[in-house]
Amino acid sequence: MPMLAMSLSHQFAYLMLLALPIACASWTVTHEEVFREPREYCKDRSQNCKPLVARKFFYLFTCEYCFSHYVTAFFLILTQFQMLYDGWRGYLIAWFALVWVANVYMSIFNRLRLEIKHENVVIATETAVQKRVEAEIPNSPVV
Structure with missing residues (x-):
């Protein structure tokens, strides 16, 4: 279905879902452990390669913002999603919109992970303090 035939609400829904x-x-x-070794290799090459082009190529695998541009391009080829206009203008608008929304999602996810880690540290600290207090106070008989 051509993008112009798709309503703006449908285009917006595709944008939010495709991101x-x-x-x-x-x-x-x-970021994830499953790609740690290739990512560390790319990080090393991005810092130690002589040619600028090679350094920039390897850097894109270590930066979620940079990498999201290439993932978005792949998904645009795969889905042929366009926004507002048919043709190259629709692809260009969709490309930047998808990159932006995907990066908003990643920022929200990162913030959520930080909050969960913070809560786990607080819980672990409270538990350790409670155990220390219980060890220091002898069991007194109940009267």
């Missing part, structure tokens, strides 16, 4: 797998793929490659 989810883009964010997921970008985050997974640039």
Whole structure:
């Protein structure tokens, strides 16, 4: 179905939904343990390669923002999603909109992970303090 035949609400829904797998793929490659070794190799090459082009090529695999542009381009080829206009203008608008929404999703996910880690540290600290207090106070008989 041509994009102009699709209503703005449908285009917006596609934008919000299509940004989810883009964010997921970008985050997974640039942050998760499963890709740690290739990412460390790319990080090393991005810092130690002589040619500027090679350094920039390897850097894109370590930066979720940079990598999301390439993942988005792949998804645009795969889905042929366009926004507002048919043709190259619709692809260009969709490309930047998808990158932006995917990066908003990744920022929200990162913030959520930080809050969960913070809560776990607080819980662990409270538990350790409670155990220390219980060990220091002898069991007194109940009267």
